[in-house]
Amino acid sequence: MATSLNDMMQTVPQWSDYIRILPEIVLSLFGMAVMMLDAVMDESKSQKALGAVALIGAFGAIGATLYQAQYPFGYGFWEMVRVDAFSIFFHFIVAAVTAVVILASFEYMEVQRIRAGEYYGLILFGAVGMSLMSSAVELVLIFIALEISSIATYILAGFRRRSATSSESSLKYFLLGSFATAFFLYGVALMFGATGSTSIFAISRSLESGNISLLAYAGLAFMFVGLGFKVAAAPFHVWTPDVYEGAPSPVVAFMSTAPKAAVFAVLLRVIFEINSPVPTRMWLIWIVAALSMTIGNIAALVQNNVKRLLAYSSIAHAGYILVAFAALPSSGIPAAMFYTAAYAAMNVGAFAVISHFGGEGERYVTMEDYAGLGKRSPLLAVTLTIFLLSLIGIPATGGFFAKFYVFSAALQANLVGLVIIGVLNSAIGAYYYLRIIVAMYMHEPKQEAPVAPIPMGAGLALAISVVVTIYLGVIPGRVLNYAQQSVSELTPVGQVVSLQAPHAVEARMATNVKKALAH
């Protein structure tokens, strides 16, 4: 208690505060370093060097996350961020995805003739926002972090400056994304109106005390709409295919995994901490999950463009993850976290293949182009097959255990209907993923798309993705155990422990309101 009071009085951030945001600091510093180097270095020679600096930054962020894991967990910056097993899990995913995407972009940048400085800078800064989202426990900070990650991805989507679809993708994403962020912000405002606080713990405590106003429900619903848009859950998914189709493939690899993981982290915090006292949340998530799975899978059936196909598949996968949200916290949280990790590995890998195969201007992206790939470039075909099998959920891949945990969590919560819909959808999904595999191995190409030998950067990225996908499919125990640790941190049991710390902001707000009522 004494230390906590001391904590309240302190006016300058302490060393521990900085450690709580260490990965973000590392990423920002390297982001700025990339920009500075871009300004000083000769443009034609700097592309690889900047990529290397950015890569070091991403690995630095992984290191910083591991360091955080050694350090005692807790709050930083007056209960703005909270470092715990949960945030470290997502920090790790974001940093790892960043590193792999940077690797995959090494050669892509030169093939597409994209300026590297801003590209790597934006990826690193976007990663700052995503990391912050997973550790923030204050809606204002979450909003700003969400904006950072979103704006970075809006711009990255438009990086293929010569292509009209890329500009279209960027603009669409920007307009609809801003609309969604506004929803989120409005929800935060309503929530503040209902509870007098923007701190997740304070809100959850205020709601637990009973007497939940309709305003709080409205706030929660608006926030859910905003976040649902960001993870491309139906019915907020319409932007996804166009954006994914136009954006550069490594960027799609990035934005279909890292920001999604971060937004799922926010959703987990919001839903299981704020929402746990609200029992009626189920039906909303139930509907969204069922819709996402069904719409995503059915629309993917008719796609001929592989990028579009994977875009619809990512809608479907958002639906699978949301199934876990409808389940009980004890099994739902680790299942959702595991699914996020597995999905990150396989999707980044799949898009890394697409970005390498696409060639200059991303010309080769249709099903016909992939025909006969198994003969021309067996290695590329095998890796893509592994990722697609994992996306289907074949055993011995990460996707299998991800689906398994999610559905068993849903069964524990007696959501039989949802599980049936999910399993049926997985069967539908298998069809279109297999279509690509069949095309690669069994179809004769009408017109052979050239395949360049796999360069080092992309090769490393693919190797990492394959290893992680298979690792998660063979030995899922360690990751799942780590995810399970965070259950106690997100559920009310954990909150009782965490709430003993006096809440600086909330205390002041409370006195203000009391003062007001005394009048």
Place this chain on the structure above:
Amino acid sequence: MLHLVLFTVFGLICVAGAINLLVQTHPINSALSLVVVMGSLAVEYLLLGAEFVAAVQVIVYAGAIMVLFVFVIMLLNAGAEERSKGSIVALMLGVPGMLVGSILTAWVLVKHSGTQPVALGALPGHPKDIAQLLFHDFLLPFEVTSILVLIAIMGAVVLASRPESIEKTKKEN
């Protein structure tokens, strides 16, 4: 009473400005309507006892951002937009939908917010309170905003730069 009347009047002005913003065809009229919206919002803040926020709202939004809007419109010499017919379905669904939505929100706010009325000046509005919030309690979001601004600037530079820049430098070398 006086307070309530002023609040309502400026609220109505604000809404009228917002509607006018949508109805006007010329960009400069729309931009000026937005100035009206910003200004009346500032008055609303003032009436709520947040005089510092009100002043900042005027200086930043009405005074700086909107001036740049107007400036750009003048510079581009943008003419009146052509009126498209617009989709009747959107009109038929959108307007009632919006009305229902806003009435619902208002109803929730008035009847079911579950909050007590708060006296003027009870919530932090003095510059010192705001400074305390901004530079202490919300220090991290405040600082992180600088990254947000930085990437926004980067984005503007990226999207405004010419796509050929790399090739050109390659040729020069």
Place this chain on the structure above:
Amino acid sequence: MPQRSADYCGLQFIAFIKGKVLSLTTFIIVSVIKIAIVLFILLTAVAYTVWLERKVVGHMQNRWGPTRVGPFGLLQPAADGIKFLFKEDLTPPHVYKPLYIAAPIIAVVCALTSIAVIPFGNWVPVPGGGSTPLQITDINIGLLVILGITSIGVYGVALSGWSSNSKYSLLGGLRASAQMVSYEIALGLSLVGVLILSGSFSLREIVAAQSGHFWGFIPNWNIFRGCQFIAFFIYLMAAYAETNRIPFDLPEAETELVAGYHTEYSAMKFAMFFMAEYANMITVACLASLLFLGGWHGPLFGPQILQAILPVFWFVLRVFVFLFIYIWVRGTLPRFRYDQLMAFGWKFLLPLSIANLVVTALVVALRA
């Protein structure tokens, strides 16, 4: 419940605007009187600043300036006013009428409004009990209100240039709005040092913080005591640019743009821009006196009535000196080139004001 709280808020609001001791009717009467007096003085001052300018510049250029109307040409402003009123009010056919008419109104309203929060002296007793400040309204964010209104004033200039629908006006309007937006930043930042020193946005409190002397004789003005002379210099430069005066009068540079943004205006509409420009000059001069030069502080002596008037006199004296420097500069300096103007604002004044701000903040923090 909400009803009661609204009434309560209303009462609070009245208490907030009426200061401390006056009843509502007295408050309204006193306010109206004050507004009338201040406006009268301001407009007269505007008229005679023009006269002063013509006279001073005339003498600097070895001419007489106006001499024909009244002794020393003192009635010249009245003659000008009558001329403006009775001239034909031309509206060119190609203008965008709503904004063409609104622009001078915006300009003049903003210029006249900002004087409302400027204090001219101490509190004075009111016949009928109570006392009132020599100021239309005393609000605790006075400085921000002035900055806000000034920033709105840009619209008058920008819109007049655009709505006139002529190339000279448009160029003038563009230049003016770019210039005003750019220099507003340096202007605002130069004031932050003063705000840090006095810890308040209230102009009255800022002046109160500058009373007394140090080392026996040097007055406690911010420019001396707080070492804000760099800020004062920045303020001076930025203020000239904000009011579009020489050497920053590019928006109306006669040699290239005819008359800039008000090329297409005539008669009273033109006079409104004219009035706005000079009213802004006076506001800026008042602000400089209040923020940097100790406001109305000065030696007090003599009988009671003289002691009541002296602060106002000291204040007016400072404003006069500031206006004189304005005119003096106009008589002396040539005009900047546009790129020089922008480079000066962004690359010199802005970094300088940031440096001044940082140093002041450090000094204050170390002293505390």
